[in-house]
Amino acid sequence: MYQPNPDRYRDMPYVRLGASGVRIAPIALGLWQNFGDDCRFDICRDTLLTAFDAGVNHFDLANNYGIPGGSAERTFGRVLAGELAAHRDELFISTKAGYTMWPGPFGDGGSKKYLIASLEQSLKRMGLAYVDLFYHHRPDTQTPLEETADALEQIVRQGKALYIGLSNYNAEQTHAMLAELEARGLRCLVHQMRYSMLAREPEQALFAELHAHGVASIAFSPLAQGLLTQKYLGGMPPESRMNEGHTSLKPDALTDARLAQLQKLQSIATARGQSLAQLALAWALRIGGADALIVGARNPGQLLDSLGALHKVRMTEDEYQAIEQVLAE
Numbered sequence: 001m002y003q004p005n006p007d008r009y010r011d012m013p014y015v016r017l018g019a020s021g022v023r024i025a026p027i028a029l030g031l032w033q034n035f036g037d038d039c040r041f042d043i044c045r046d047t048l049l050t051a052f053d054a055g056v057n058h059f060d061l062a063n064n065y066g067i068p069g070g071s072a073e074r075t076f077g078r079v080l081a082g083e084l085a086a087h088r089d090e091l092f093i094s095t096k097a098g099y100t101m102w103p104g105p106f107g108d109g110g111s112k113k114y115l116i117a118s119l120e121q122s123l124k125r126m127g128l129a130y131v132d133l134f135y136h137h138r139p140d141t142q143t144p145l146e147e148t149a150d151a152l153e154q155i156v157r158q159g160k161a162l163y164i165g166l167s168n169y170n171a172e173q174t175h176a177m178l179a180e181l182e183a184r185g186l187r188c189l190v191h192q193m194r195y196s197m198l199a200r201e202p203e204q205a206l207f208a209e210l211h212a213h214g215v216a217s218i219a220f221s222p223l224a225q226g227l228l229t230q231k232y233l234g235g236m237p238p239e240s241r242m243n244e245g246h247t248s249l250k251p252d253a254l255t256d257a258r259l260a261q262l263q264k265l266q267s268i269a270t271a272r273g274q275s276l277a278q279l280a281l282a283w284a285l286r287i288g289g290a291d292a293l294i295v296g297a298r299n300p301g302q303l304l305d306s307l308g309a310l311h312k313v314r315m316t317e318d319e320y321q322a323i324e325q326v327l328a329e
C-alpha cells in the first residue's frame with residue numbers, strides 16, 4: 001500500500017508561473033521517453049511516485065508520448081487511477097497536440113478538428129475530466145493562427161483545460177499568437193522551449209518576448225537528452241537514449257570536441273560539489289534562464305540526482321564565466 005511522503009511540500013522552492021496563481025516545482029517530470037508500453041510499468045510507477053514524494057507537482061505529457069504514441073498517457077492514467085487516485089488536485093498535468101498522432105490530415109498540425117479531437121483522446125487515456133494545461137505543441141504554417149487560437153479558446157471555455165500554452169513557436173510566431181489569444185481575452189500561461197547549455201536560441205529574442213507578456217518559460221531537454229550528464233563521459237552505455245536510437249540524440253553528437261567540453265563542465269560541477277546534471281540544471285534555472293525545467297528520467301535514481309540540483313542553484317559570477325568560456329570553445 002503506497003503511503004505518500006507527508007513532508008513532500010516542505011523543502012521544495014515552488015515558483016510562480018508568470019502572472020498567474022500557479023506554483024510548480026522548478027523541476028518537473030516529463031513523460032516523453034521512458035513511460036511507454038516499451039518500458040517496465042513498475043519502474044515507470046516508481047519514478048512517478050518518487051517525483052510526487054519529492055514535491056514535484058507538475059507532470060508533462062503529450063498525445064504522442066511513449067512507444068506507441070499515447071502509451072505514456074495511458075501509463076500515467078494507470079498510476080493516477082491507482083496510487084495517486086486521492087491526489088489529482090495536487091497535480092498540475094499538461095498535455096499537447098501538434099505533432100503527428102494518427103494518419104491523415106486530421107491527425108497533425110493546428111486545426112480545430114485535430115486539437116479538439118486529440119484532447120478528447122488524451123483525457124480518455126489519462127482518465128481525466130480536464131487537464132491543467134493544454135499546449136499547441138508546434139506552430140503549423142498551414143493553419144491560420146486564428147483557427148488554432150479559436151480551438152484553444154474553445155478548449156478553455158469548455159473547461160477541458162484550465163490554462164493554455166505554446167511550444168516550439170519562435171519569438172515572432174509567439175508574438176503573433178499572443179496577440180490572437182489576447183484578442184480573445186485569453187492568457188497564455190507558459191511557453192515550452194528547448195533550452196540548455198547546448199541549445200541557447202531562446203536567449204536571442206524569445207525570453208524577452210515572454211517577459212514582455214508575463215508568459216512563463218519552461219525549458220525542455222535541459223540535460224540535452226542526457227549529454228549534459230556523466231552518462232556519456234566514458235563512451236556510449238548500452239542502456240542509453242543515444243544507443244536505443246528512438247530520438248534525435250544520435251552518436252554523431254558525441255564528437256571529441258564535445259566530450260572535451262563535457263569533461264571540463266564535469267570539473268566545474270565537481271568543484272561545486274555537484275553532478276554534471278545538477279550543474280546543467282542549476283545553470284538553466286539561473287536569472288536570465290528559464291523559470292522552470294522539465295527533465296526526463298529513466299528511473300528514480302536519475303530523477304533524484306536531477307532534483308538534487310535544487311540544493312545548490314546559486315552560481316558565482318566566476319563559475320558562470322568559467323562555464324561561458326567552456327561553452328564558447
Ligand SMILES: NC(=O)c1ccc[n+]([C@@H]2O[C@H](COP(=O)([O-])OP(=O)(O)OC[C@H]3O[C@@H](n4cnc5c(N)ncnc54)[C@H](OP(=O)(O)O)[C@@H]3O)[C@@H](O)[C@H]2O)c1
Nearest residue numbers: 030031032220221222223224225226229240241295296305
Ligand atoms: N515541447 C516539446 O516539443 C518537447 C520536446 C522534448 C521534450 N519535451 C518535454 O521535456 C521532457 C524532458 O525532455 P528530455 O527527456 O529530453 O530531457 P532531459 O532531461 O534533457 O533528458 C533526459 C534523459 O537524460 C538522461 N538523464 C536524466 N537525468 C540523468 C541523470 N541524473 N544522470 C544521468 N543521466 C540522466 C536520461 O537518459 P537515458 O534515458 O539515456 O538514461 C534521460 O532519459 C520530456 O519528457 C517532455 O515532457 C517537450
